[in-house]
Amino acid sequence: xxxxxxxEYEGELRELNDRxxxxxxxxxxxxxxxxxxxxxxDPDLARATILLDESVNADEVEIDEQCQSILARRxxxxxxxxxxxxxxxxxxxxxxxxxxxxxxxxxxxELAREPALTPxxxxxxxxxxxxxxxxxxxxxxxARAADRARAVIRRDDMVDELYHGALRTMLSLMSQDPRALQxxxxxxxxxxxxxxxxxHATNLAEEVVYLVDGKDIRHAGKRAxxxxx
Amino acid sequence: xxxxxxxVPSTPAADDAKRPGRAKMEVRALSAAFGSNQVVRAIDLxxxxxxxxxxxxxxxxxxxxxxxxxxxxxxxxxxxxxxxxVLLDGEDLYGRGVDPVLLRRRVGxxxxxxxxFPTMSIKENVLAGLRLTGTLGGTDAARVxxxxxxxxxxxxxxxxxxxxxxxxxxxxxxxxxxxxxxxAVEPEVLLMxxxxxxxxxxxxxxxEDLIHVLRERYTIVIVTHNMQQAARASxxxxxxLHGELVECSPTERLFTHPRDRRTEDYxxxxxx
Amino acid sequence: MSARREAWFTTLCVVALGLPLLLLxxxxxxxxxxxxxxxxxxxxxxxxxRRAENAGVLPGLVGSALLxxxxxxxxxxxxxxxxxxxxxxxxNRRMARVIELNVAxxxxxxxxxxxxxxxxxxxxxxxxxxxxxxxxxxxxLLVLPVVIVAAREALRAVPHGLREASLALGATRxxxxxxxxxxxxxxxxxxxxxxxVSRALGETAPLVVIGAVAYVTYLPDSPRAAFTxxxxxxxxxxxxxxxxxAHNAAAGIVVLLALLxxxxxxxxxxxxxxxxxxxx
Numbered sequence: 001x002x003x004x005x006x007x008e009y010e011g012e013l014r015e016l017n018d019r020x021x022x023x024x025x026x027x028x029x030x031x032x033x034x035x036x037x038x039x040x041x042d043p044d045l046a047r048a049t050i051l052l053d054e055s056v057n058a059d060e061v062e063i064d065e066q067c068q069s070i071l072a073r074r075x076x077x078x079x080x081x082x083x084x085x086x087x088x089x090x091x092x093x094x095x096x097x098x099x100x101x102x103x104x105x106x107x108x109x110e111l112a113r114e115p116a117l118t119p120x121x122x123x124x125x126x127x128x129x130x131x132x133x134x135x136x137x138x139x140x141x142x143a144r145a146a147d148r149a150r151a152v153i154r155r156d157d158m159v160d161e162l163y164h165g166a167l168r169t170m171l172s173l174m175s176q177d178p179r180a181l182q183x184x185x186x187x188x189x190x191x192x193x194x195x196x197x198x199x200h201a202t203n204l205a206e207e208v209v210y211l212v213d214g215k216d217i218r219h220a221g222k223r224a225x226x227x228x229x
Numbered sequence: 230x231x232x233x234x235x236x237v238p239s240t241p242a243a244d245d246a247k248r249p250g251r252a253k254m255e256v257r258a259l260s261a262a263f264g265s266n267q268v269v270r271a272i273d274l275x276x277x278x279x280x281x282x283x284x285x286x287x288x289x290x291x292x293x294x295x296x297x298x299x300x301x302x303x304x305x306x307x308x309x310x311x312x313x314x315v316l317l318d319g320e321d322l323y324g325r326g327v328d329p330v331l332l333r334r335r336v337g338x339x340x341x342x343x344x345x346f347p348t349m350s351i352k353e354n355v356l357a358g359l360r361l362t363g364t365l366g367g368t369d370a371a372r373v374x375x376x377x378x379x380x381x382x383x384x385x386x387x388x389x390x391x392x393x394x395x396x397x398x399x400x401x402x403x404x405x406x407x408x409x410x411x412x413a414v415e416p417e418v419l420l421m422x423x424x425x426x427x428x429x430x431x432x433x434x435x436x437e438d439l440i441h442v443l444r445e446r447y448t449i450v451i452v453t454h455n456m457q458q459a460a461r462a463s464x465x466x467x468x469x470l471h472g473e474l475v476e477c478s479p480t481e482r483l484f485t486h487p488r489d490r491r492t493e494d495y496x497x498x499x500x501x
Numbered sequence: 502m503s504a505r506r507e508a509w510f511t512t513l514c515v516v517a518l519g520l521p522l523l524l525l526x527x528x529x530x531x532x533x534x535x536x537x538x539x540x541x542x543x544x545x546x547x548x549x550x551r552r553a554e555n556a557g558v559l560p561g562l563v564g565s566a567l568l569x570x571x572x573x574x575x576x577x578x579x580x581x582x583x584x585x586x587x588x589x590x591x592x593n594r595r596m597a598r599v600i601e602l603n604v605a606x607x608x609x610x611x612x613x614x615x616x617x618x619x620x621x622x623x624x625x626x627x628x629x630x631x632x633x634x635x636x637x638x639x640x641x642l643l644v645l646p647v648v649i650v651a652a653r654e655a656l657r658a659v660p661h662g663l664r665e666a667s668l669a670l671g672a673t674r675x676x677x678x679x680x681x682x683x684x685x686x687x688x689x690x691x692x693x694x695x696x697x698v699s700r701a702l703g704e705t706a707p708l709v710v711i712g713a714v715a716y717v718t719y720l721p722d723s724p725r726a727a728f729t730x731x732x733x734x735x736x737x738x739x740x741x742x743x744x745x746x747a748h749n750a751a752a753g754i755v756v757l758l759a760l761l762x763x764x765x766x767x768x769x770x771x772x773x774x775x776x777x778x779x780x781x
Contacts, residue, residue: 002499009498075457077484077496214486302669334671344662348684358670361680407666414670 009074013083016066020087020094023059024138026052027094030101031134031197035127037108038190041116046105056098063091079211086211090141093200093207097134100193100200107186107193114183118173122166123187126194129159133201137208146212152205153217159198166191253278253418253448254299259313261291261298263306268294270472271313276418281440281449283463283480285456287500291472292452296420299450300336301329317418334362337416341423343403345395345410351378352391354406358414373413381409382439401432408439412447419443421451425458437462456496460484468492529758535751544752549734554745558753561734563720564633565702565760568730571637572644572701577694579641580648584690587649588656589678608646615643616710624711631712634724639707644697651693655686688775692768699764703757705732731757 004010030052037046067084070076076084111117133152140148170191174184206218254276261269269291276282276299284292297303298311301322315322322332345354355374359365365373374391378384383405387398395406404424411419421440425433440449440462453459459466460480467477468489476489487493494500539554547557583600591597619639629635659682667677683690708730721728731753738750 002494004497004499006498077456077460078487078493080497081485300669302665305665305668330671330673332671333669338665338669340662340665340669342660342662344660344666346663346666346681346685348681357667357680358672361667361670361672361676363676410666410670 012066012070012074013080016063016070016083016087019059019063019066020090021138021142023056023063023091023094024134024141026056026059027097027101028131028134028138030056030098031104032131034101034104034108035131037105038111038127039124041108041112043109043112046108046112050102050105053098053102056095060091060095063087082211082214086207089207090204093203097197097200100197104190104193107190111183111186111190114186117180117183117187120166120169120173120187122162122169123191123194126159126162126166126191126198129155129162130194130197130201133159133198133205137201137204140205141208141211144208144212146209149205149208149212153202153209156198156202159195163191163195163198251278252276253318255314255316255319256299257314257316259295259298259311259315261294261303261309261311264308268472269298272474274467274474274477276448276450277465278448279444279446280465281444281451281463283459283466284450284452284469285454285459285466285496286469287495288454290469292469293422295469296338296422296450296452299418299420300333300338302333302338304329330362334358334414335416336418336420337411337414338420338422339404339407339411339424342427343400343407345398345403345406347394347396349395350392351387351395351398351406354395355409355413357410362414377409377413378406380412380443381405382435382442383409399432401428401435404428404432404436405439408436412443416447418448418450421449423452423454426454433458456484468495470495532751532754535748536755539748539752540755544749545756556738556746556749558731558734558756560720560729561731561753562756564728564733565731565757567633567721567728568637568640568708569698569702571633571724572640573694573698575638575641576644576648576697577690580645580694580697581652581690583645583649584652584656585678588653589674589682604646604649608650612643612704613706613710615639616707618642619707619711630725631727632725633721633728635711636708636728636730639711640701640704643704643707644701647697647700648693651696652686652690655689655693656682658689659685688771692772692775695764695768695771699761702761702764703732705730705736708733709736731760 004013030049033045033049033052036042037049067088070084074080133155136155137149137152140146140152167188170184170188174180203218209215209217252275256272256274256276259269259272260267268289272295284295286292294303299315299322301311303309303311311323313323317332317335321327322329345351346357349357352370352374353360355377356365356370359373375384375388378387383402386402387393387406390397395403398406404427408419408424425436428436437458440451443449444464451459451462453462463480465477466480466483468475468483468487468491470491476483476487476492478488483492484496487496544557545562546559547555548559550556583604587597587601591600616639619635619642623629623635623638624631629638663681663685664677667681668674672680735750735753735757738746738753741747
């Protein structure tokens with residue numbers, strides 16, 4: 001890859017890139033730990049994970065500041081400009097995912113107090129899927145690979161399907177056993193949170209596509225993501 | 230815009246030619262050289278009427294030489310040669326029987342360094358084009374001076390000292406005086422060769438603001454090595470490299486997502 | 502060490518400058534003292550005479566003035582024209598280079614040769630006789646290289662941007678030269694012209710050759726009239742044996758020097774004014 005003539009500028013952009021990757025790593029860890037806390041009914045792990053959100057929030061502020069500084073001092077253009085605007089949006093999505101992981105942990109603490117519910121297959125699949133999506137979008141960002149990002153977007157459809165499946169299963173479960181209502185509501189929220197992580201991962205993927213191809217594919221529906229590519 | 234166009238009775242063809250977006254100048258296979266040193270190579274480019282075209286590129290990429298071919302100023306340098314065509318409203322500038330002197334009244338030029346005539350007053354500078362060529366005739370000199378200076382956004386600053394020497398103005402004012410001088414001849418196209426490179430940011434902002442206004446009436450080509458200026462002031466941007474046209478795109482597109490790798494590398498500062 | 506060497510060098514420079522200056526001052530002082538008995542209004546307004554105390558420099562003064570005017574009138578248009586051709590039109594063409602070479606060579610030719618050329622060309626061939634016009638034409642040839650070089654220098658000092666600005670406004674080359682380039686170059690050209698004329702003022706040898714008369718008791722009434730000039734007059738007085746004529750020569754020198762001083766002052770004023778305008 002061709003480097004910038006101004007090496008300090010090159011360094012700043014690399015540092016920003018690394019920071020985003022680190023933040024993405026932290027967010028991934030928060031999600032996987034919150035999922036584990038749910039599965040293993042481990043309120044201590046959930047509480048420890050909630051504390052991690054602070055560093056994610058700090059990441060967001062720092063990255064924002066660095067973007068502002070580069071915008072003000074370097075007036076980035078073309079690919080650099082797309083990178084900065086992409087970075088600004090990515091941190092927002094990552095920070096939101098961090099918040100959702102906190103929400104998941106809170107539900108994990110609540111659920112740990114109640115007797116265990118019958119395992120719901122769709123929920124487990126969703127949890128796996130969104131974690132894979134997060135990992136994949138981070139890789140696509142690192143490799144500047146638009147096609148991999150587009151694949152992430154397509155996987156969100158499956159998340160949505162699973163979510164609706166989980167919804168149906170939960171509803172029938174709760175209608176059969178009114179005592180499960182309390183736990184059911186928490187579990188429904190968990191499903192909703194996982195689905196939203198999938199949405200944010202999709203946003204991240206769209207941002208990576210814009211970063212690489214310069215094409216804005218948000219709100220374009222399914223047409224913008226051609227199946228074959 | 231549309232009401233003005235409706236009020237002026239004109240043939241459909243003439244109307245069409247004046248419409249913004251229509252090609253005012255068409256450059257075809259234009260090459261230029263100094264002696265055996267080829268500096269512009271086979272350029273094909275359309276310059277749209279009443280739009281601002283910015284030309285960017287590293288030093289020595291031929292951008293200045295290119296614009297100087299558009300009003301045949303290139304050939305005044307000894308040993309300079311040009312091949313190819315430049316059509317102005319469909320007529321080849323380099324065709325047989327075209328008088329470069331008359332052509333330059335249609336295609337005006339503003340230079341890098343403000344260059345008001347030092348021996349003339351502000352007023353005389355504005356009138357210089359008409360006086361030099363003896364075409365002032367019966368036209369009302371005072372009116373020409375006021376309208377040209379107003380167009381160049383300089384009237385209010387100098388109206389009380391029109392007889393002061395042109396050199397007594399600040400750099401930015403001098404450059405606007407040069408623009409007024411070029412406008413007084415009533416050109417159709419205005420070429421600007423790095424018009425702000427000798428000016429401070431405020432004076433630069435004034436000129437850029439002026440460019441936005443002037444594009445209502447004139448077709449403007451601005452050469453600049455300041456990419457931010459091209460981004461701010463132009464509708465279309467052309468990137469030159471080693472005498473070749475690498476890319477010509479709508480400005481917004483070129484600066485967010487250029488088509489060519491070399492453009493990307495240049496505007497993000499990944500050169501050399 | 503280096504400071505001492507510096508001081509030593511400075512002293513050397515001051516001596517190198519001071520010595521000739523001192524010499525000049527002594528010479529001038531001597532001339533001034535010698536001239537005192539004769540310097541008066543009468544000296545300026547009288548004709549030469551066999552009696553030293555009655556002699557004056559009027560014909561020389563008038564002759565020199567006429568020669569200066571004539572020289573300027575011939576050398577200026579020709580010289581500026583040549584300079585314009587070389588600077589504005591000549592470019593790199595062969596013809597221009599040949600002219601350039603000749604001008605450079607002419608500047609190095611001893612002035613007496615100009616006298617001989619003038620004698621052959623103007624006095625004999627063109628039949629102008631030993632007249633003011635022959636003298637002026639000869640001196641014009643002599644100072645032409647100076648005028649051309651000065652004019653070229655002045656033209657070259659006009660920023661290229663001004664020419665381009667004018668051409669870009671749709672002016673022809675000639676319109677550009679006449680309205681833009683020449684007005685800007687005028688102070689420089691006039692400076693050169695005055696320096697050239699002041700050189701002509703001091704020339705003696707070519708005038709002697711073409712036959713300026715030392716003893717003229719009337720003022721020239723036509724361009725074809727015989728004439729004298731200040732340097733000729735001084736030369737002729739110096740060659741007289743009587744001491745009283747030496748005073749006349751000294752007084753003549755003072756007049757000539759004063760004239761040169763006035764001309765050079767004019768140059769300084771002109772240049773100063775041009776510089777102030779350029780600085781604005």
